[in-house]
Amino acid sequence: MFWILKNLISTDSQERISLNLEPKSTEYRVLVNEAGQILLDPITNIPDREQWL
DSSP, X not given: OOOOSOSOOOOOTTSOXXXXXXXXXXXXXXXXXXXXXXXXXXXXXXXXXXXXX
């Protein structure tokens, strides 16, 4: 399920989109469905040396 954050946004002169939101992560997994909807899923990578914890 998705919620609407903004009804309409436009790209800037370099075709980037800015959501002006406080990021929850510095890395995201990008998913897209058949309808072309994009989902940014915040992820946290755990370094190999710390995964045993």
